[in-house]
Amino acid sequence: MIIRLKVNGEWRQADVWPGASLLHVLREHLGLVGSKNACEQGECGSCSVWLDGDLVCSCLVLAAQAHEREVQTVESLAEGPRLHPVQEAFLEAGAVQCGFCTPGLIVAVADLLQHDPAPSELTIREALAGNLCRCTGYAKIIDAVKLAAQKMGNA
Amino acid sequence: MRIHLPRTLDEALEIKATDPEAVPLAGGTDLMVLLNFDRLRPAAMLEVSRLPELRAWRWENGTFLLGAGVTYSRIVSSLTEFKPLVEASRTVGSPQIRNRATIGGNLGTASPAGDALPVLAAYDAEVVLIKAGGKTRTLPWHQFLVGPKRNALAPDELILGVRWTVTRGPGSFSKIGTRNAMVIAVAGLCLVMDEGQRQLRVALGSVGPTILRAPDAEAFASKALTGAGAWEDPRAALPPRVLEEFGERVAAAARPIDDVRGTAAYRRHACRVLGRRALAWALEDRKLRG
Ligand SMILES: Cc1cc2nc3c(=O)[nH]c(=O)nc-3n(C[C@H](O)[C@H](O)[C@H](O)COP(=O)(O)OP(=O)(O)OC[C@H]3O[C@@H](n4cnc5c(N)ncnc54)[C@H](O)[C@@H]3O)c2cc1C
Numbered sequence: 001m002i003i004r005l006k007v008n009g010e011w012r013q014a015d016v017w018p019g020a021s022l023l024h025v026l027r028e029h030l031g032l033v034g035s036k037n038a039c040e041q042g043e044c045g046s047c048s049v050w051l052d053g054d055l056v057c058s059c060l061v062l063a064a065q066a067h068e069r070e071v072q073t074v075e076s077l078a079e080g081p082r083l084h085p086v087q088e089a090f091l092e093a094g095a096v097q098c099g100f101c102t103p104g105l106i107v108a109v110a111d112l113l114q115h116d117p118a119p120s121e122l123t124i125r126e127a128l129a130g131n132l133c134r135c136t137g138y139a140k141i142i143d144a145v146k147l148a149a150q151k152m153g154n155a
Numbered sequence: 156m157r158i159h160l161p162r163t164l165d166e167a168l169e170i171k172a173t174d175p176e177a178v179p180l181a182g183g184t185d186l187m188v189l190l191n192f193d194r195l196r197p198a199a200m201l202e203v204s205r206l207p208e209l210r211a212w213r214w215e216n217g218t219f220l221l222g223a224g225v226t227y228s229r230i231v232s233s234l235t236e237f238k239p240l241v242e243a244s245r246t247v248g249s250p251q252i253r254n255r256a257t258i259g260g261n262l263g264t265a266s267p268a269g270d271a272l273p274v275l276a277a278y279d280a281e282v283v284l285i286k287a288g289g290k291t292r293t294l295p296w297h298q299f300l301v302g303p304k305r306n307a308l309a310p311d312e313l314i315l316g317v318r319w320t321v322t323r324g325p326g327s328f329s330k331i332g333t334r335n336a337m338v339i340a341v342a343g344l345c346l347v348m349d350e351g352q353r354q355l356r357v358a359l360g361s362v363g364p365t366i367l368r369a370p371d372a373e374a375f376a377s378k379a380l381t382g383a384g385a386w387e388d389p390r391a392a393l394p395p396r397v398l399e400e401f402g403e404r405v406a407a408a409a410r411p412i413d414d415v416r417g418t419a420a421y422r423r424h425a426c427r428v429l430g431r432r433a434l435a436w437a438l439e440d441r442k443l444r445g
């Protein structure tokens with residue numbers, strides 16, 4: 001089936017298998033490979049995107065459900081070579097090791113800071129409960145969130 | 156695979172009448188997992204997550220009707236007057252899951268571990284089903300949830316929502332799992348005190364083939380409160396060991412099994428502890444409110 005959706009501000013179209021997930025269509029049809037495929041069951045958050053402004057796991061959205069709707073992926077955050085403050089904070093805090101979880105975390109953190117510009121540590125942990133990282137042990141990720149909050153407060 | 160993308164509930168019901176094989180798809184947090192892992196290949200699917208009629212709620216003469224398409228995130232942010240429901244909703248998955256997952260999906264899946272379900276059972280809720288022409292059918296929760304992952308939905312129906320009588324009084328939802336978030340309950344419990352009816356209701360999740368109420372424990376606690384005059388005076392002293400005895404009776408209502416998440420004995424013990432704590436919190440809450 002043909003689906004049409006607005007991705008990162010641009011209308012795109014793809015001819016997809018009707019049972020395909022939004023994640024599959026972003027990666028395999030639209031060439032947006034920032035969103036990662038790790039579990040395909042909503043457990044790891046590495047496929048996090050915004051669907052009409054809501055943070056969701058794109059592996060759990062049927063692509064057809066995104067027809068005529070707006071999707072924003074991690075690729076929308078940097079402006080050319082200028083990184084988003086959350087991305088800068090992850091680099092500066094050393095919150096990236098293998099990097100596989102990073103795009104999903106960046107999206108989840110950007111979403112958190114949109115709703116709560118100065119979250120407590122407890123709020124951070126709760127907000128990131130759906131993003132798994134097998135490398136860092138999370139301490140530096142939490143540092144990165146605090147750093148990003150500071151940067152965005154100062155900007 | 157045929158995909159239907161109706162814009163209104165009427166359109167969706169027409170489709171369900173002519174293509175009853177079409178599986179309703181709401182937040183997809185249960186269904187998409189099955190689809191991604193090839194455990195389900197429906198001939199057709201019917202997208203319902205955006206139907207405005209299902210995403211609404213309304214109060215009508217002392218009752219509340221919660222649309223099947225309302226997500227846990229919206230319950231947490233907007234329905235704060237229903238504290239146990241909010242508490243249960245907050246424990247579901249992660250923010251990503253709560254932004255998509257719906258009450259209708261929890262009812263549709265009918266898992267004994269569905270976290271909203273003990274709350275609906277403790278509210279004595281009824282499930283409202285609808286088919287083409289707007290014909291509705293209403294079933295008490297226990298006639299809708301008929302077994303593990305089995306419900307009474309007919310092929311030409313959709314779940315419109317769930318309705319309960321709004322009551323006054325304290326209540327809570329709590330669950331036990333291996334982690335503080337993203338966890339399927341090993342045991343879950345909802346307790347509701349209905350000051351108007353002078354009744355206490357308690358429901359259990361994950362400790363039986365479906366959601367269970369604990370009628371013996373309920374009657375015991377209601378009577379203990381009556382005997383002590385505590386319905387009139389929240390500060391009245393209850394006889395000793397009421398909490399312990401209540402916990403025992405709650406545990407006796409469980410019909411748990413051993414599985415990968417826990418043993419039957421552990422689950423029964425969890426019910427005892429959850430029951431005792433929930434009653435203690437409710438009594439404390441009444442004292443504070445006076
Ligand atoms: C990572 C993860 C964590 C989770 N954690 C929890 C948890 O902590 N607690 C918990 O209870 N659940 C949990 N779940 C399960 C799931 O999120 C819930 O059961 C949720 O309520 C399902 O809602 P949905 O809208 O996503 O349902 P869907 O997957 O869209 O549908 C589920 C079923 O309901 C049917 N259905 C949906 N809407 C209707 C309707 N209007 N009429 C008729 N049938 C309908 C569908 O046909 C399907 O059979 C989790 C799932 C994931 C992936």
Ligand code: FES
Pocket residue numbers: 036037038039040041042043044045046047048057058059060
């Ligand atoms: S790939 Fe979507 S949550 Fe893991």
Ligand code: FES
Pocket residue numbers: 095096097098099100101102132133134135136
């Ligand atoms: S950095 Fe490797 S999974 Fe997080």
